[in-house]
Amino acid sequence: MSLPERTFVVDALRTETVGGVLLLVAAVGALVWANVPAIKGSYADVSHFHLGPSALGLDLSLAHWAADGLLAVFFFVAGIELKRELVAGDLKDPRAAALPVVAALCGMAAPALVYTIVNASSGSLAGWAVPTATDIAFALAVLAVIGTSLPSALRAFLLTLAVVDDLFAILIIAVFFTGSLNFAALAGAVAGLVVFWLLLRKNVTGWYVYVPLAVVIWALMYNSGVHATVAGVAMGLMLRCTTREGERRSPGERIEHLVRPLSAGLAVPLFALFSAGVTVSGGALGDVFGKPETLGVVLGLVVGKTLGIFGGTWLTARFTRASLSEDLAWADVFALASLAGIGFTVSLLIGELAFDGDAALTDEVKAAVLIGSLISACCATVLLKLRNAKYRRLAADEERDEDASGIPDVYEQDDPAYHLRMAEIHERKAAEHRRIARDMAAQVPGGTGAADGRPA
Known part of the structure; x- marks a missing residue:
């Protein structure tokens, strides 16, 4: 690759x-x-x-x-x-x-x-x-x-x-x-682990040191019975x-x-x-x-x-x-x-x-x-x-922010000003809906405004 x-x-x-x-x-x-x-x-x-x-x-x-x-x-x-x-x-x-x-x-x-x-x-x-x-x-x-x-x-x-x-x-x-333990192999595995630990303590680096040592430790541990x-x-x-x-x-x-x-x-x-x-x-x-x-x-x-x-x-x-x-x-x-x-x-x-x-x-x-x-x-x-x-x-x-204040609504619900702002938002939306209704009525011959009944 x-x-x-x-x-x-x-x-x-x-x-x-x-x-x-x-x-x-x-x-x-x-x-x-x-x-x-x-x-x-x-x-x-x-x-x-x-x-x-x-x-x-x-x-x-x-x-x-x-x-x-x-x-x-x-x-x-x-x-x-x-x-x-x-x-x-x-x-x-x-x-x-x-x-x-x-x-x-x-x-x-x-x-x-x-x-x-x-x-x-x-x-x-x-x-x-x-x-x-x-x-x-x-x-x-x-x-x-x-x-x-x-x-x-x-x-x-x-x-x-x-x-x-x-x-x-x-x-x-x-x-x-x-099962049955091979104490010689187990002792060898423990000795290998001690060497592994000492090399780490001495800050020795290089995979070519640790990988062969790890394989030897693994083989000795396997042959020990553990x-x-x-x-x-x-x-x-x-x-x-x-x-x-x-x-x-x-x-x-x-x-x-x-x-x-x-x-x-x-x-x-x-x-x-x-x-x-x-x-x-x-x-x-x-x-x-x-x-x-x-x-x-x-x-x-x-x-x-x-x-x-x-x-x-x-x-x-x-x-x-x-x-x-x-x-x-x-x-x-x-x-x-x-x-x-x-x-x-x-x-x-x-x-x-x-x-x-x-x-x-x-x-x-x-x-x-x-x-x-x-x-x-x-x-x-x-x-x-x-x-x-x-x-x-x-x-x-x-994450909901209906009033577009930049502050999520859930964190503003205890604020008295929050309810006033929400009422103003709802009023603006209602006014916008009434305006749209009047504009639509004006496009119909003989139509009347939806709000007051006067000729469009």
């Missing part, structure tokens, strides 16, 4: 809307590829095609590379976002961060509880963590497309909630889905996200600006392409609502997320000093809670880890994630459209 074309494409990939659309296209493409009879056999062949140096323990399938390798780029960007929120964003002020942080925690606990209740009789609790995650890219994309008139505070609330959600999802992966995406978020958290004298942007912001197109345009869509390809049929969809494992995932995303986030936020505001932003209403929070039930990327990843070794159940759980996310997205779309329409009407009322 030419430079202007390349710049246009890269800038587009930095927007949440485009990233969400690419994610959706990849997921739909995976479903089509895995279900059309003529080509569905090639989907499994491509997904299970292995490449990589086996001597280094990296002879992985393409699907494995997408989940463990490319997704580390997504978590690297998420780590930078979290760091920025902690040092310069909403999470810096504990009072401002209290509600979205509690909402995120309750929004993870409630789906896990719903899943546990549904599966208590069967005793199959391996997938309790699947419905706990919120997909940042999808949720922000839906909000960006629908919420053109919604308050900016709603996006800040969702971003903070989703970042905290991602942090704890990473902790869940590290703690509950780590999920390799943890390496991505750890490196993201180490970047400095505050500006110093003479800096227009911090190193973290600059690197996020450079890496985000790679994450949104390649890493996340390829992960969706190799993870969302499950066989869908009438019987399979029926099984989603007939098996406790899959039903628990759907209810966890649709019901658990909504009740957990909304209930946690309301209880915190009711019984503590934390308060909801003046720009938001509780109906906004409820719509946002429903939107957070979109648990696509990380939920698919956790589903693969939770049911590793049972390919059939893994596919069914993936189908449950897709269905639960779709239901949540549809419900949130309806609710957000209603709220968006209300805020659009309010914005129109605030």
